[in-house]
Amino acid sequence: MKIAFAIDLLLERTPEVQLLELLLAGHEDADVYCLAHVPGALQGEIERHRIIASPLGRLVSSTADLARRNWLLPSAARHLKIAADVEQVIVVSSGWAHVFPTGPSTRKHVWLYRFDDPRTALRGLQRVFAPYHRQVKLAALPAHATAYSSEALMKSLGRTGTVIAPSIDTEDFVFVPDESHPGDHPHHTVLLGGMDRASIARLVDVFAASNVPAKLLGDPQGVAVKGSVELVEGIHCSATTAAFTHGARSVWALGDLPFPEGALGALCCGRPVVVSDSAVNREFLGKGVGWYTSDWAATLGLVERDYLGVDRKSLRRQGLRWNGRLFKARMRDFTGAGPAPQASSLLI
Numbered sequence: 001m002k003i004a005f006a007i008d009l010l011l012e013r014t015p016e017v018q019l020l021e022l023l024l025a026g027h028e029d030a031d032v033y034c035l036a037h038v039p040g041a042l043q044g045e046i047e048r049h050r051i052i053a054s055p056l057g058r059l060v061s062s063t064a065d066l067a068r069r070n071w072l073l074p075s076a077a078r079h080l081k082i083a084a085d086v087e088q089v090i091v092v093s094s095g096w097a098h099v100f101p102t103g104p105s106t107r108k109h110v111w112l113y114r115f116d117d118p119r120t121a122l123r124g125l126q127r128v129f130a131p132y133h134r135q136v137k138l139a140a141l142p143a144h145a146t147a148y149s150s151e152a153l154m155k156s157l158g159r160t161g162t163v164i165a166p167s168i169d170t171e172d173f174v175f176v177p178d179e180s181h182p183g184d185h186p187h188h189t190v191l192l193g194g195m196d197r198a199s200i201a202r203l204v205d206v207f208a209a210s211n212v213p214a215k216l217l218g219d220p221q222g223v224a225v226k227g228s229v230e231l232v233e234g235i236h237c238s239a240t241t242a243a244f245t246h247g248a249r250s251v252w253a254l255g256d257l258p259f260p261e262g263a264l265g266a267l268c269c270g271r272p273v274v275v276s277d278s279a280v281n282r283e284f285l286g287k288g289v290g291w292y293t294s295d296w297a298a299t300l301g302l303v304e305r306d307y308l309g310v311d312r313k314s315l316r317r318q319g320l321r322w323n324g325r326l327f328k329a330r331m332r333d334f335t336g337a338g339p340a341p342q343a344s345s346l347l348i
Contacts, residue, residue: 003030003337004086006097008117010037010051011063013044013237015261016113019166020092021045022324023331026338031083033100035076036060054080063119071126074099074136082106090335095120099140109335110146111164114258115157147334149258152279162334165284166259167327168319172238173268175316176246185307187230188300189248191241191262192218194255203252204229206296212304214252215244238265245269249307250291260284267319270312274299284322 005027007020024030024045031050036057040047056076060066077099082089084103091097091110094117098110115137122130138157147162148154154161188207192200200216200223207214208227216231225231232244242265245251251266252274260281263273267285275281277292293299332338 001087001337002085003027004033004082004089005030006033006082006089006091006093006100008035008092008094008097009066009119010034010042010046010053011060011066011119012038013042015166015259016092016094017042017044017046018169019113019327022167022328023090023092024049025328031086033080033082033089033097035073035080035096036066038062052080066119067123070120070122071129073120074133077136088335088337090331090337095137098142098146099136108142108145109337110142111149111331111334112141112146112153113149113166115153147331150280151283153258164327164330164334165322166261167322167324168261168264168268169238170268170320170323173242173245173265173319175268175270175312178312181246185247185249187213187215187248188250188252188303189241189244189266190214190216190252191255192216192220193253193262194257197221197223199254203254203296206300210297210300212300215248217241217244241265242269245271250274250303264319264322267315269319270310270316272303272307272310272315274303286318 005020005024007016010017021044031052032046033052035054037051037053038061054076056069056072059069073096077096078101080100082100082102086106088107088109089102091108093110093112094114098112102108122133147164148159149164149166151163154163190203200220204223204225207229211228213228214230216225216229217236220231220233241262245266246269248271250272251263253260253262253266254274254276256278258280260275263275263285266273274291274293275285291299291302
């Protein structure tokens, strides 16, 4: 069976890209379709596949380029047709990949990671096209053969169906036993992904006013750090994030994300987390895992008092539930597409 895969964008390493890499294992000959691709930017398994990008890809080499051309997305998605000889296409969609047309005999299975990707959000005068973009995306979403990354996402679209939770690379978030841990927790780690500029500025003020050390990982969106706050700028893989997690008093993951991968990684390391009280966080983190908060100053005081009293092994068990093996197994059950059979090594 000829199988292809589709994803919205291949511009940088994102959770969607990492999950697609998991699904590609065993499908070495599969093509990958996307709206735009920057060759060499991903440095991983995907680059070994033939990647077919839409004409929009000739105009886009970064998310900044994309922001100026988002109004072209419906046309670009509709003109990227999956080859007619593809028997099955497995789609990892962040709102647009499921719009790619297929032939009448091609089976399509869509896993919707998110419906509204901030990278493809319309800005300024472009927003006049927002209702039309939403209509295009909803109309192309199959009523059947669609799975969702969370119950919260499925309900927000007024749909019913299958929920297949994403995963994190649990092997990167190593647990250091007490007998091997230095015992020092000199700072809090703050993951900036999904946070807006005003929230980042407010959080910097909270830590600086309390003179509590904090390391910010990610894009500060122009917010200047001060006092006890240090910025560790850039795009951080799970392994480098874990390195800043082992010694953290707690991990703050307050961003609005489709899946709380940063918080779950912290739990795998046995560190408590501070998250916002959202439907997605309640779905995957449960009660008693961290501090759901709106008063960040009061929460900081609570964490400072109690961070050494957490049951680290209990936190780790909860984080390990969201591993890649489970995600791949559930996706295989959903799509019916397992790895291609390997040729026998026996000599006859």
